[in-house]
Amino acid sequence: MTKKPTQAALPTATRASAKGPAGSVEAPASNRATRAAERRAAIVEAAMEEFIARGFAATRLDDIAKRAGVAKGTIYLHFKDKESMFEELVRIVIVPVVARLTTLPPPAGSVRDLIEAFAGNFLKEVIGTKRGDLVRLIVAEGPRFPSVADFYYREVVSRGIAAMRALIELGIARGEIREKDLARYPQILVAPAMIAVIWQSLFARHAPLDAQDMLRVHLDLIFGERRTT
Amino acid sequence: MTKKPTQAALPTATRASAKGPAGSVEAPASNRATRAAERRAAIVEAAMEEFIARGFAATRLDDIAKRAGVAKGTIYLHFKDKESMFEELVRIVIVPVVARLTTLPPPAGSVRDLIEAFAGNFLKEVIGTKRGDLVRLIVAEGPRFPSVADFYYREVVSRGIAAMRALIELGIARGEIREKDLARYPQILVAPAMIAVIWQSLFARHAPLDAQDMLRVHLDLIFGERRTT
DNA sequence: TGACTATGACTGACTAGTCAGTCATATATT
DNA sequence: AATATATGACTGACTAGTCAGTCATAGTCA
Missing domain, CATH: 1.10.357.10 (Tetracycline Repressor, domain 2)
Known part of the structure; x- marks a missing residue:
């Protein structure tokens, strides 16, 4: 009972979803490599803005993730640490x-x-x-x-x-x-x-x-x- | 929860007028006002160095207290919050x-x-x-x-x-x-x-x-x- | 072409740790 | 003794980093 492994999660619509807070509608992005590059770019862009606005220490990775329209874990696929x-x-x-x-x-x-x-x-x-x-x-x-x-x-x-x-x-x-x-x-x-x-x-x-x-x-x-x- | 912890306005010590700032190593310090002013000065000095070295967000009040030779609580006798x-x-x-x-x-x-x-x-x-x-x-x-x-x-x-x-x-x-x-x-x-x-x-x-x-x-x-x- | 499998990008709940601010207690001063 | 100060253990909110699990896509085969 303590653990409730990810199940419910998003019902569907993970695919065309993207209707996340990100706002900007991502281009189709045919293949995986392209999508990954796009996500990376989104993270860089978002991180830049957060760091500029708050400085290094006060910036939260959760905020970067949210702004980039990405889950926090994804950041760690692209960067070692903060x-x-x-x-x-x-x-x-x-x-x-x-x-x-x-x-x-x-x-x-x-x-x-x-x-x-x-x-x-x-x-x-x-x-x-x-x-x-x-x-x-x-x-x-x-x-x-x-x-x-x-x-x-x-x-x-x-x-x-x-x-x-x-x-x-x-x-x-x-x-x-x-x-x-x-x-x-x-x-x-x-x-x-x-x-x-x-x-x-x-x-x-x-x-x-x-x-x-x-x-x-x-x-x-x-x-x-x-x-x- | 909407927390509204900080309340107490500056308690006292704001009027601790300028006295001999010279106060260095724990002189007996005759009266209370003098001692308080000395402590305050020590806190200011220590805080300055920590803030300069680490920036606002990354500075720990525990470090300021330690550097000033004072307990953390003492800081709150002189300043409302960080x-x-x-x-x-x-x-x-x-x-x-x-x-x-x-x-x-x-x-x-x-x-x-x-x-x-x-x-x-x-x-x-x-x-x-x-x-x-x-x-x-x-x-x-x-x-x-x-x-x-x-x-x-x-x-x-x-x-x-x-x-x-x-x-x-x-x-x-x-x-x-x-x-x-x-x-x-x-x-x-x-x-x-x-x-x-x-x-x-x-x-x-x-x-x-x-x-x-x-x-x-x-x-x-x-x-x-x-x-x- | 259509079906089936393998891959790895992606997710987000979770853990372990940090730190601002509090307060009951101890100490010093009058 | 009464009062003013100082202390530091404690609390609770917050967050960097993790990882078991998901699922869209790429690859393979009939």
Whole structure:
């Protein structure tokens, strides 16, 4: 009597069901492998949102499962445990971003144009989006997940810094940038953008920030006033 | 069950006025009020360290109690619950910092000197210290503690931005700063310092940052190369 | 093609453990 | 003694991780 092995369970309709809380109607998904991949993607997506909203410790796997429209056990078919799930998640989300960024845009025009295009892209893709919150999440959890911080430094930060430095050196060589020491601290070039990301997720309600315009002013500082053409 | 356990408003001890904070290793502590204040201070100190190291959700009150050399129940003599403890904590730690900062230094010399002195102070007092980690903690937990984010914005950010703006406007009026639009975005002035704080707590092991030097370069950007006087 | 079997993705009730908050008791102060 | 403080064992709500069992699909054979 104590045990009531799963029996009643769902009467029927496990097949076309999916009418779970997930909401979005899953595509037919012909074969098993495809379905599995879809579920995995759903878990990743759901987990990302929960982790961003609550942080690592406060996130419940039950909530992730519910949001993904999946049973809790399913999560463990795809990830070893909560911790390694979090670590893997960051990789999964970041890798494609890095891939896109390393696809450098056409190196035409002035250095300022290059940087402006790059920054504009960054603002559009990161600020106020899921990706921006991910940055904040990494700042938040980094110290407790050295492997995540390491990964992020290796894959994103060090590369970004190197790329910015190259750009700055080009600008100096071309005479567009006067402050030669800037090449030693590419962080300065990027700082306002990072601050904008953090600002938006913390203080947007108090004082929204026009990141695009702020960036323009910052670039004016580095390149000198833009001549209106 | 809808549980409504927490009821008792802050019991007492809120008025435990500031006494000699010096209180270190269990001095006899003559009167009760003093002892209570000491215990409270020990709890605040311990809680701060635990919260910084683990974040809000992952911090155990048992650990705070142990670190403070106090029984768990004692914590509840001083704070209503974990959540309000965290909120109060941020206030307790930040208020004296704000108090110190608003004690403006002698407004002598050039604007650049003013800012440099201010920044130097900031670097020494914040970067790599407990205070720096507190900034990271606020960034991390802010979204989950709107009251903390609000408080921080009101007490620190908005004041800091206003002060910086005043300084920038002075610099523009005196002809030290050429970029007039900078006054619209004091964040640009502060951004590298904030980035330095975050950088140190996340990536110091990979690539330590000479914040002092970076700041010098940044100020060169704003004021023009420094003339060696 | 249709029927029968094998596979493994998926489920969710369950277990073992954790931790915030309580309170009866003990200790210190007046 | 009376009162104010402090203690830490205890409780109950909550959750990460497990696993016996289910069932849609893939594979096999007649």
